[in-house]
Amino acid sequence: MTKIYELSEKKRLETIEFLTLYKNENALPESWLRGRLDEINRLREFIPTTEELIFGARVAWRNSNRCIGRLFWNSLQVFDERQLETEEEIYRALLRHIEYAANGGKIRPAITIFKADCIRIWNYQLLRYAGYETADGIIGDPDSIELTKICEALGWKGKQTPFDILPLVIQIGTNTPRLFDIPESYVLEVVIRHPQNEELARLNLKWYAVPIVSNMKLSVGGIEFQAAPFNGWYMGSEIGARNFADVTRYNLLPAVAEIMGLDIKSNITLWKDRALVELNVAVLHSFKEDGVSIVDHHTAAQQFKLFEKQEEVADRQVTGNWSWLIPPVSPATTHIFHKPIENLIKKPNYFYQKNPF
Template structure:
């Protein structure tokens, strides 16, 4: 165990310090410190510099992310000193406000204390902001993806509202303590009503979506050290909302309703009604976010940005890794360069990893 940690720590420090143009003397001095800490305590702690650059490297190494061009612009907020659920919840409120930035989204990560024998922080939410899902006798209300977590929140005392877009509370747990539940203040929530530039009936669908996707259930691993609570965000690519959240049959499943309102023949696949409805739904999402001044990117621009990322990585003599099945956008993938080339899906560290649900 200690041998593995020493190896991962050394690999990270050498890469990190080389990229930051540190001297060989600084590298060796730091490695000696780590060696002593790990052998005496069984772990080590990252400096502010290592934490910040490690989190950025983790974004750069995220094979499923098409938005990695901006990896070095990640804002890293160090909250490793916080000890109580109340302090952590307050820091999550701060993250939401800072990242949202009145619509001018800032890529941000807030990092809480590292996993240790006597310390483990978990955020139960899949994303800091997410809509509730309710099973009813008339079918599902809200987001089906959230049914299990919504039921958990209700069991913890949260009052359900039984709407289509009810923002779930934050649930935070330290060690095996009873989890703390906190509703996000409305003043921190930025949501975008979805309307179409040409179809006025689109307003009557009463669709909306939250401005910032803040992933909060993944592990951040840097140099053998694990952070079980490190919520992070970029900004949305339009298809995440328009081609998945609203369109998937297992989510809001809006395509049949939109197809009907467009006057399409939804009984015949040959009419390509799904494709036409999908296009207009994505048009509406991009139009609404842009009109409200909320950061978003279309999938063609995102693919061009990823191509620039690839070029910069090659220029830095770093190998490019990627998960093709995630990198291709769910709308018109063959119209992007990503569709037409293979990617090496090897996992590099630092990185973000999934962890089991705590509920």
């Protein structure tokens, strides 16, 4: 087997495996692979071309075991920004990503890939609400308390509302991380209201339109891109059954149940279930009314079934993390709940990484 200098054995094998996959799926001749490996030997490192990077990012989505929305993996827009050197350049690229993805509500899947091994974005998502610990309790998103404190220590001052968008925190190498505010004009948000119960509006809820994950790394051919924010669009239950409902997040089920006049003293009334469904109805209704892309969990499961069929035709094994693929609302009503699936990790892929803070 061809030796690739300057790479560890593990990375060498990953590079060969990736380029072989790229050759096969693009119907390239064997001579192309030999020539590409010879080129890597001469350079003594593997630097993916833009075309290889695009392919790798899309296949990484296809291989993402926790994602139910993989039917659309080949539509991912890839922005290759490995040439950027400064925090200001990275910031402008992130704003461009936010604007492109939002697209006035017609959400477009996208990823922006920065130089490997030296750039980190500290945010969990590019758009994320702050969380404040106060004498009267937590205001905002409890999951953001730690990063909010860091932003404040770096000089940021929020308004202490439940929905303050955190600034972007960008770090290059060992440099001190820098803060960049996201202009309000870039933040598309949806005000949450219920199609029948107008009283729900008094909770003054809203959520941002695009979930742009920015704390995961992209692994392609043995190269790890630690800053590669990417997005699809929301499944309604991500907001209605997790962000709003989890007791460690906004914990809104008791407040919704009160508005609905439900008896919360006994579990036998299923007040949590009833409140959860209506909260999810409100999220889906609000996004649809505002013309913002979103998918309900039943449609998402049907789309995943089409993905499974496509992969079967392509003679590829579908892998997945069952506990993540089943929706948090009524999972037994989807085919995924009743179907075993192997949680086998394939590369290219996206992986969680240790927080930089």
